[in-house]
Amino acid sequence: MSLAFDLSRTPSFFRDETFRGDFTFENSPESIRRFPFPFDRDQYMYAVNIEQHMPGPPKSATAFPIDIDEHYVAEMADRAKVLAEDPLRCQSLPHMITAEWDLLELLMTSMARDYPQWFSLHRDGDRWHWVNRPLGIDQRFTFGDAATLPYGPMEYVTRQCQGDFCLLDQRDDNLWLDAGIVTSQADWSLDFDLGMNFIEWHGPVPRAHDMGIFERALKFLLNLQIGRPIRRLNWTMTINPRLDTSPENYHRWGIDRTTVTPENVGDKVHLRVELQALWRLPRSNAIVFSIRCYLIKMRELVTVPKWGRRFHRVLRDLPADLADYKGLTNYRATTLEWLAPYDDGAPTSPGFFPD
Amino acid sequence: MSEITSRPIWGKLDPADQASAHLVCAEGHGIEAVVAAFAGRDGLLSRATVVHVAPVGAARPAGLGGAAYHRHPSRATALTAFRAHLARAKMGTQVHLAGSEAFLDEASAVAVACGIVGDGLTTELSGPATRRVQCVHCKGMMDEVAVTPFACSHCGINLTVRDHYSRRLGAFMGVCADAEAPGVLPAASRF
Numbered sequence: 001m002s003l004a005f006d007l008s009r010t011p012s013f014f015r016d017e018t019f020r021g022d023f024t025f026e027n028s029p030e031s032i033r034r035f036p037f038p039f040d041r042d043q044y045m046y047a048v049n050i051e052q053h054m055p056g057p058p059k060s061a062t063a064f065p066i067d068i069d070e071h072y073v074a075e076m077a078d079r080a081k082v083l084a085e086d087p088l089r090c091q092s093l094p095h096m097i098t099a100e101w102d103l104l105e106l107l108m109t110s111m112a113r114d115y116p117q118w119f120s121l122h123r124d125g126d127r128w129h130w131v132n133r134p135l136g137i138d139q140r141f142t143f144g145d146a147a148t149l150p151y152g153p154m155e156y157v158t159r160q161c162q163g164d165f166c167l168l169d170q171r172d173d174n175l176w177l178d179a180g181i182v183t184s185q186a187d188w189s190l191d192f193d194l195g196m197n198f199i200e201w202h203g204p205v206p207r208a209h210d211m212g213i214f215e216r217a218l219k220f221l222l223n224l225q226i227g228r229p230i231r232r233l234n235w236t237m238t239i240n241p242r243l244d245t246s247p248e249n250y251h252r253w254g255i256d257r258t259t260v261t262p263e264n265v266g267d268k269v270h271l272r273v274e275l276q277a278l279w280r281l282p283r284s285n286a287i288v289f290s291i292r293c294y295l296i297k298m299r300e301l302v303t304v305p306k307w308g309r310r311f312h313r314v315l316r317d318l319p320a321d322l323a324d325y326k327g328l329t330n331y332r333a334t335t336l337e338w339l340a341p342y343d344d345g346a347p348t349s350p351g352f353f354p355d
Numbered sequence: 356m357s358e359i360t361s362r363p364i365w366g367k368l369d370p371a372d373q374a375s376a377h378l379v380c381a382e383g384h385g386i387e388a389v390v391a392a393f394a395g396r397d398g399l400l401s402r403a404t405v406v407h408v409a410p411v412g413a414a415r416p417a418g419l420g421g422a423a424y425h426r427h428p429s430r431a432t433a434l435t436a437f438r439a440h441l442a443r444a445k446m447g448t449q450v451h452l453a454g455s456e457a458f459l460d461e462a463s464a465v466a467v468a469c470g471i472v473g474d475g476l477t478t479e480l481s482g483p484a485t486r487r488v489q490c491v492h493c494k495g496m497m498d499e500v501a502v503t504p505f506a507c508s509h510c511g512i513n514l515t516v517r518d519h520y521s522r523r524l525g526a527f528m529g530v531c532a533d534a535e536a537p538g539v540l541p542a543a544s545r546f
C-alpha cells in the first residue's frame with residue numbers, strides 16, 4: 001500500500017491546509033454555503049434533536065450518508081499525526097472485531113457509491129479491491145481476514161474517512177462504547193471512556209440528565225433498525241481551527257482560549273459543529289456512532305447574514321452553565337462584541353438554511 | 356460526594372446463600388465489614404476465600420470461621436493474588452470487596468476485567484474517601500488522592516479531578532487545572 005499525503009499530486013478540489021501550528025485551514029465560499037449550521041431558531045437548549053439520516057439537498061453536508069469535502073486530505077494527514085503521537089486514540093475491545101468489519105463495509109460501499117471519481121470498490125466474494133485516489137491507496141484484501149490489511153479494519157478504513165467513529169455494542173438494554181477512533185474530539189477521551197455504557201459516558205454533561213434526555217435517547221437508539229440511520233447536530237466553539245481538542249492535549253491548547261482579542265475574533269474564533277450519525281450494523285448488531293466535525297470562522301459565518309444575526313443571539317442568551325461546559329466563558333464577551341454589528345435586530349426566518 | 360452518573364455506588368457487602376463460592380478481597384479495616392457481613396453464616400464462610408491486605412505478622416482476624424485466609428503485605432500483592440483466584444473461580448462465585456475508595460476503584464476494575472458483573476459483585480466502603488486518579492495527559496495512575504487540585508506525581512502537571520469515573524480503569528480523570536491561566540489554581544478542597 002502506498003500512503004502518500006503528497007498534496008501536489010491530489011486533485012485540486014482538496015485544500016492544502018493545516019489544523020495545528022500555522023493553522024492555515026479555511027473554507028471556500030462553496031464550503032461556507034454548505035456548512036451544517038445547527039440553529040433553526042434564535043436560541044439554543046438541549047433537545048433529543050434526532051432525525052432520519054435521509055439525503056439532504058444536493059451539495060449539502062447531508063447529501064450523502066458519508067460526507068467527503070474539500071478538507072478530506074488535510075484532515076486525514078492530521079489524523080495520522082495524532083495517531084503517531086498517541087496510539088490510544090484508536091482502541092477496540094476484542095469482541096468488537098465483527099463490528100469493525102461491518103464498519104469497513106459501510107464506509108467503503110458508501111464512499112465508492114457516492115464519490116466514484118475518488119474511490120472505487122470491487123468485490124469478488126470475500127476478495128475485495130479498494131482504491132482511494134486522493135490518498136494514493138490501492139489495496140487488495142480478504143474481507144474478514146484482518147491479516148490482509150495493514151491495520152485493523154476499523155483503523156484502516158477510518159484513516160481514510162473524515163470524522164471520529166465509535167462502535168457501540170448492545171447488551172443488557174444498554175450501549176457500550178467498546179471501540180473507536182477519536183482524533184478530532186471536543187474535549188472527551190476515548191481512552192478514558194472506553195468500556196462505558198451510554199449513561200456513564202455522558203456523565204459530565206450538565207442539565208441533560210435531569211431533563212431525562214439520555215434515558216429517552218438510549219431507549220430510542222436501542223431500537224435503531226438496519227437501513228434506517230439517524231442523525232443529529234451538536235455544537236461548541238474552538239479557538240483556532242484545531243481538530244485535536246482532546247483532554248490529552250488540553251494542557252497545550254487550553255491557553256488558546258486566552259488569546260482572543262477584538263482584532264482577531266474573525267479569524268481565531270470558530271463555531272464547531274458535529275454532524276453525528278448512527279447506523280445499525282448487520283452482522284454484529286452493534287451501532288456506528290460517527291462524529292463528523294465542521295469548523296467555520298466567525299468572519300466566514302457572518303457572510304451569511306441570517307447566521308450572523310442568529311449566532312449573536314444564541315451566544316448572548318446561552319445559560320452560564322452551558323457556556324462553562326462548552327468552555328466559552330473566557331472569550332464569550334469579546335466574541336459577542338465582534339458579532340454585535342452583524343445583528344441589526346431584524347427577524348430571522350425559521351430553519352437552518354441561508355435565506 | 357458528587358451525583359455523577361459514571362460514579363460507582365458503593366453499597367453493603369451482601370453474600371448470597373445460593374452462591375457456589377465467595378471470593379473476598381479486603382484492605383485493612385475493610386475486613387471488619389467482611390466479618391460483619393458473614394456473621395452467623397458459617398456455611399458460607401466454609402466456601403469462602405479471603406484475600407486481605409494486612410501487615411506482615413498480623414494475626415488472622417477473628418470471625419472468619421472456616422474461610423481460607425490469605426494475608427498480603429500490600430495492595431499490589433493482594434490484587435495479584437485476587438486476580439489469580441478470579442482466574443480459577445468457578446461459575447456462581449460471588450465477589451466481595453471492602454476497603455478505601457481507591458482500593459475499591461482498583462479492585463473492582465480487576466473484577467470487571469474478569470467479567471464479574473451485576474449481583475456477582477458486592478462492595479462496601481470503609482476508610483478514607485480518597486480517590487484513585489489517572490492523569491489524562493501522561494496516563495499516570497495515582498492512589499489515595501485526597502485533595503483537588505494536585506500535581507501529577509508522574510508528569511508534574513497541576514490536575515483537577517473531573518467528576519468522571521472509568522470502571523475499566525478504576526479511576527477518576529485528572530485534567531490540567533491551570534491550562535487557561537498557568538500557575539493560577541483554585542483553592543484546594545478535600546474529597
